[in-house]
Amino acid sequence: MADVLIVGDGPGGLSAGLFLAKNDMDVTVFGQNETFMHKAMLYNYLGIPQITGSEFQEIARKQAEGFGCKILDVEVTEIEKNDAGFAVSTADGNKHEAKYLILASGFEEGLVDKLELSRDSNNDDAVIADRDGKIDIENLYVIGWLTRGQRTQAIISAGEGAAAALSILSIEAGRDIHDFDVVKEDDDDDDE
Numbered sequence: 001m002a003d004v005l006i007v008g009d010g011p012g013g014l015s016a017g018l019f020l021a022k023n024d025m026d027v028t029v030f031g032q033n034e035t036f037m038h039k040a041m042l043y044n045y046l047g048i049p050q051i052t053g054s055e056f057q058e059i060a061r062k063q064a065e066g067f068g069c070k071i072l073d074v075e076v077t078e079i080e081k082n083d084a085g086f087a088v089s090t091a092d093g094n095k096h097e098a099k100y101l102i103l104a105s106g107f108e109e110g111l112v113d114k115l116e117l118s119r120d121s122n123n124d125d126a127v128i129a130d131r132d133g134k135i136d137i138e139n140l141y142v143i144g145w146l147t148r149g150q151r152t153q154a155i156i157s158a159g160e161g162a163a164a165a166l167s168i169l170s171i172e173a174g175r176d177i178h179d180f181d182v183v184k185e186d187d188d189d190d191d192e
């Protein structure tokens with residue numbers, strides 16, 4: 001059983017997957033690399049002057065996988081809450097279970113409609129979640145485009161993925177967790 005399942009492989013889901021895997025959680029992201037990012041030309045992702053959405057996705061997938069995040073190329077067809085946490089059924093007939101579930105499935109909402117989540121009628125019926133993506137179902141997080149309506153941006157989804165991951169890491173550790181790294185002496189030498 002995984003620790004965390006993530007539905008959606010856009011910037012939100014991959015960012016959550018990266019932070020969780022980097023901090024030794026067993027995490028699986030479901031998605032078929034069909035995000036609208038493939039239509040985007042990014043000039044507004046701070047720190048990257050310009051990049052196509054497709055290049056961004058390719059780098060992001062490799063970066064998350066590099067830390068041990070599993071990315072499964074399959075559609076999620078059903079989500080259930082059970083005693084263990086959550087069970088996710090996929091189109092290949094498999095079932096996956098985990099304590100935590102992060103919904104980062106973007107604009108396509110059919111799957112989550114059944115969960116009857118609270119919606120903001122003033123913002124395209126976006127799901128209402130707190131700043132960590134938490135809602136009133138224990139251990140379920142909703143992040144990214146699903147919570148943003150028309151006000152979606154790649155950098156916001158990535159940030160929300162990171163926030164959900166830190167929340168889960170903090171709950172598991174029983175204390176507030178951040179993911180800080182520092183420059184190593186070897187890296188300093190490389191710059192000279």
Ligand SMILES: Cc1cc2nc3c(=O)[nH]c(=O)nc-3n(C[C@H](O)[C@H](O)[C@H](O)COP(=O)(O)OP(=O)(O)OC[C@H]3O[C@@H](n4cnc5c(N)ncnc54)[C@H](O)[C@@H]3O)c2cc1C
Nearest residue numbers: 008009010011012031035040076105106144145153154157
């Ligand atoms: C034409 C266009 C241009 C854009 N240009 C910019 C730009 O210049 N800058 C910018 O910041 N943003 C831009 N955006 C917005 C950007 O694409 C979104 O902000 C971003 O994709 C949101 O990321 P996300 O991770 O929340 O959701 P998404 O990127 O939508 O990721 C969700 C993923 O989940 C997958 N998924 C959904 N349901 C399932 C399921 N049941 N099982 C498995 N996987 C599932 C989807 O296929 C998708 O890959 C643009 C969008 C469009 C349409």
